[in-house]
Amino acid sequence: MTPTPSTTMDPSDSARLRAAIYFVRVHDTAALLSSLLPGLDGPETRALVDRCHFSHAALSVFPPDLPTLHTELAGHGLRVDPTAESVPSAVVRDRLAARHGRDPAELDVRILRPSVDGPLGTDRTVEVFTLTVPPGSRLAPLAAHERAHEHEAHLAFEVRRPEPLVLHGMCAILTRRGAVPDGGGYNAHEDGTVFYFLVPDGSATGYRRVELFAPGDHRAVLGSHLAVLGEASDEESAETLLRLLTGAWTTQALAVFAELGIPDAMSTERGVTAGPLAERVGAQAESLARLLRYLVMLGVAAHDGRGGFRLTSLGALLRADTPGSLRPLALLYGGPFYASFGALGHTVRTGGTAFDHHFGAHHFDHFARHPALADLFDRSMAASARMFEPLTRHPVITAAGAAPGPTTVVDIAGGNGELLARILTAHPRLHGVLLERPHVVEAARGTFAAAGCGDRCTCLAGGFADVPGGGAVYLLSRVLHDWDDDRCREILRHCARAMPADADLLIVERLLPTDGSPSLAVSWDLHMMCNVGGRERTASHYADLLSAVGLSLVSHGPLPLDGHVLHARKAVS
Template sequence: MISTRTPVLAAADLDRLTAALDLIGGHDTHSALAAAVPSLDADQRAAVTRHATLDHVALLIFPETLAGLADELSARGIEVGTMTPSVVVRERLSSRYSVPVADLQVGILRAPVTDRNGWPCELEIFVLVTPPSLAHIAEDERRHQRENHVGLAVRRPDPVLLRGLRTMIAGVMRPDGGGYNGYENSSVLYFRDAHRADPAFRRLELVATGRFPQLQALHQRESCAGTELLRLLTGAWATQAIATAAELRLLDHLASLGDLPSLAAATGTEPRSLARLLRYLTSLGVVHTAGDHHSLTDLGELLRSDLTGSMRPLALMYGGPFYRSFAELTESVRSGEESYAKAFGAHHFAHMATDPALAELFHGSMAASNAMFTGVTKVVDFSRARTVVDVAGGNGELLSRVLHANRDLHGVLLDLPNALAAAEPRLADLAERVSLVPGDFTRSVPADGDVYLLSRVLHDWDDDQCRTILATCARDMPAHAELLVIERLLPEAGDTDSLAIPWDIHMLCNTGGRERSESHYRSLLAEAGFELVETHALPLDAHVMRARLL
């Protein structure tokens, strides 16, 4: 007899069930993880799969009634067990569509299946009973498939292991909610990548037996895109808080004082206002607070003015002149021209040349990033060179490091007179091996060097000016000489975790220059007659590119 029973499920849901079964049958833990999180490298995926296995593939379906649902699924070869209440998905749907939780009947059905290697898995079916009044939810969820996901079960979970797995995945996928299901004593953490080409792998779930309230709270907080955006929007406040601490020399006083009254007296501040600043600096990781006592963290130590390599001048520059120029970023984006000149009436090099105190602060801020130079003498062999020419070398920090590491070298520092005046005391202990040469490096460079240094110079200029600088070097350098270019490099593609990206906007605002990728520099060098031989990474996301004349 042919059944005349009206189907419980829409054809669209039946097709999605079939697709979910095919997905499980076509994958195992390794391949599912590679498809869901391709940004993890092979070692990271191996680390995850040591602690988690493919557990299920899930989707949300929308029958108008539960009557006959199990039979209809069975007819499709999907044998489900007893339905259990859904807590997490029910709350997500309630929040997403502003429907009271009490008006949503959501359950979970599970059907045993196997992956492509025959290992047991489950098809996890979330069921939203969908009367006509909720049809709009079904239509929207089928279109966007927000609750579809691939689930990994964490074996032997503990807070440390689960936090580590969460951190690794959250580095490449956005946290997307989760929760605790008391009916099953399980915690779930969802992650989402809205840009994945295959919608079947846009969401990943970590499921772990037990309850982990602190980790869940962190995950929920980071799942709110608005929270993350507010953190970004308050970045300027963090800059000003650190700059204020630097201006007050608060970090210097924290090296010996810890109580609020003493700190307020030493800094000349109102105690209650200072307490609020200290609380913010604590949240930023610059200050450590325990009860009523305050002390420096490792980050805070970097801002002490009495330490070699202090980053205090950098904080004052970023919270002062550069902060003002960034207020004109919109105009820079519209015009393509630097905003520093709009804020101060002159290009920043010209402006600083007329203000000795500001020029000194700028040179100090440049020195604050000199940690990038620590790797140069380790990756570059200077043993066959006799003379090193530092072109536009500022206060001579890089040249000093090279000469101290190579006792037989002679150094030449080429720069404008005001820069040489700042460099002279820095190079005093090397005076017998250093020549200070005033000059305009865009017009000529000394012709007797074996190695030429261009450190953080090219990024100050547009491509045309870079061509002029490199062509000048190529014309005046001896045929055997090498050129070392030290810059931050923009990622070639995909990767966004590089200091070069925000620094590129900084250069747009403050010099009219730009950061570039390695391939961009390779092209500029080739146009000037250089071959880029090799590139080495340095601290602070810098790189040294070694080039030679063709």
Template sequence: MITALSGETSRLRATVDFVRQQDTATLLPLLLPGLDGPELRSVVERCAFSHAALLVFPPDEAALTAMLADCGLVLDAPARPSVVVRDRLAVRHKRSAAQLDVGVLRPAVACLDGARRMVELFTLAVPPGSDLAGVAAHERERQHEAHVAFEVGEADPLVLRGLCATFGRYGATPDGGGYNPHENGTVFYFGAPAEAKAGYRRVELYVPGDHRDVLADHLDEHRRRQPAESLLHLLTGAWTTQALAAFARLGVAEALSGERSVDVSELARDTGVLAPNLTTLLRYLTMLGVVSEDRAGFRLTDTGALLRKDAEGSMRALALMYGGPFYESFAGLEHTVRTGQVAFEQRFGENHFDHFARDPRLADLFDRSMAAGSRMFDPLPAHPVLQAAAEGATVVDVAGGNGELLGRILSAHPRLRGFLLERPHTVEAARRLLGAAGHTDRCAFRAGDFADVPAGGDVYVLSRVLHDWDDDRCREILRHCARAMGESADLLVVERVLPDDGSASLATAWDLHMMCNVGGRERRADHYARLFADAGLTLVDRTPLPLDGSVLHVRRGTPVDTGSRS
């Protein structure tokens, strides 16, 4: 044991000496050969060498204290749990994370340039005879967790993405990372290029705060470099859908409301489920960022809070719809691709509009799930067409669902009037929603079909309607709108538009969904322009919306040029 402890102390002392002698401007070119000049200065301005890290395996707390003293290190804070290293060890050695009590200490080091940096010391106690001895031997030899780290000074996502891109240009490769809720910090790991001369094979970028949105892209790139892991993540996508749907159905999000963490036994009692099984579900959702875990239990993240019934912008209905009827029908995707028959119709014997209309519960769920994507509408009331509409002008929302979008427009523009056309049962839901918002006195309602589009409106809206139908039906719908529109009327079409260049987009995912479940499709802007032209309409402009949406501004007349402006 004395020999092993001596070896650990020597490793720690070498790390302390390295930290003492380095600074940011000299270390970066050693790690990223070729980085120099203005680009080096730019990186130095945005991040600073903060520490070198080492994983050690003292037999107990007393031995760890002796190691620190031998290296002249003084602690000013107790050890915290290290979630990222714990999880990496668990995966690497096929162990349960619960078996690996990894802590992290950060004693300060006085450096030759006058700065105070740190040694980041990960600790895993391995008493004599422990079954973790093999883990310790492997890690000492391979030094997987040894790395040098730079802390990002400005927690701006654009700066963070720029730094990641710069590291990549100079040969660093994504090598994992994670968010540590215990200290509210996000870690990005890179493998150093083969030409690096610093003696470390791994580099860390650390940024305070929760930056899991940027981290997701970094981890995706890491997985792309490991095909088997990447494929497994793709194959388990169905598990994620059902985990989110189960979480919503069981009311766990409501039981977790509030600021405090809740113990699993209390959650299980409140929701009427089995505590061990709920723990398994919640740990999976922790990995997805839906909940977070600490010593007191679990709590909702901002993402998870959107699965509460009463949350502003709640997406609970969408989780239930995608984890319910649409989940069932997606099992028939192969049939749709093979035959062209809509999988939903094969599964349920009728199209989804008729199927939902027969069941009031499903009809209500569908309408609420459509409203769950309402963040797409946020900028729409500020569209120039609506801003310029005259006093008393009428906005006609064709197939306007439960009135969510029309209500937003009327709230933003008290001078405007509204008209909502929908199926009978949905009109009543819209009447209630718009009435609760105080808009009933300046809004008319009509139960009907597309042939019933009222004439005399000033602005017509088709929101997420055309993607439900094939081209022939779209032309028919657009002709109904064109006949109702006066010469000076405008039409605003809200859809997800397929990118021209094949870049990643939610529209591409929804194109698959529409084909399988609805019998519709997403389209490119030039495709929409041709459909408009066939109905005697012209695509004037295109404006981006959140969630990869677009608003297509359309007017009457024959187009001169069917191109659109992004």
């Protein structure tokens, strides 16, 4: 039987709770982010909205007892699962203890999360941090101070599919637009990591604090977040560094997972125990179970609650038959590129390419001599097809597709034709020319035939000096980052020579950030230095390369996977 409340809620607690409930019911994610961070631009807003959603408003209350709080919540039409009372909040407890000079052991802070319907029926909650303060309690001054200052009031955005680089990038966007790191922590009871920020004074919401909530243990990212405040302890710093040092284990675990075809033998809906799964993939059961336990920690697999394992949506990206499968990348990064990264020290010491040093040949030449590796490389390039889809709707491509008469798109070093096939499929009036190395051309013909556009595409075997004239649009997708500046200028010079005066050049690359923010481009820059001898560049660097050959950078815009498309034309004399 539920005990009878002993008294009523403090009027301030009631008013703040009522306001939080109303706030959660009426606000949507995009508008709320723009209100919190007025400086956000369109691409940044889209990047955040794609990766997180507004989940709750939080406040702290200090009821005389829990039954009184439950009665108050019921008066607002809210109910709380009684089991939620057992969830402690170590993060808020420690913050309260530090602010008020208290022993954390005397602050039994609990979290209640009554559900609230948001706009269009979205599932949201009000997060209520509860510390019971009976009449006459020596905690009464603490409660009065917290009610007046609302230190723990915040708005929370839950991150979808949190990955370290995504979390680093989201934190970077917030700080770039004026938000200031304000602590955070990992809650083992909920297996979730929180990152707190203070938003600029210009926020129109009435809330100063924002929380990013990432399901899972992300203390490695949290360490750098706390380090900004000098809050990371020696123990936390050591743990963060240890997690970073074991990154090679993750690469190999994912590569073996893909190599053995384990994702293809698992279901995202039904669990399977290690024994039967080992028989299917030709593995030893106990070793496989230990691998899967590690992959559960990464979010690639999950426990089914009955001693088995199921595949997550993240792990499903490593299935061989998944559209846009990343399996080729796992095999490539866990195979030849993994081996060459062992010689990264050679690159740093000498400036030479580690791949060449390890394998005795440039990676393009090495792959050309090993057809299976060449095929894996071409499939790995196509695995990033998510970057391509918005390109089919680029204004230059759309205009070419709507132009009267025959119009041609020339894809230079276009691999197995994945990008060009997507463009021709989206625009049935376009014709295409693919220029590639002889051993790749046959595979590209198969891509065009499978896409139903083989009759509209010509495949040319040749090098950069063979760029054909007469095109309306020329494409260089992830080509220039393979080469040093001299070679890039040579490639661009061949393009400029072949391009008609009114032709457009679209360059797809990752752009290095100019503000030091985390980006896949920074990671790939190290990869290009180690394995290819190339580099990633800033937009201004590409503008200089283009200008040197009589081309002008018109604009650049974002693509998925931290990609960008740069639009260039012949410079006006």
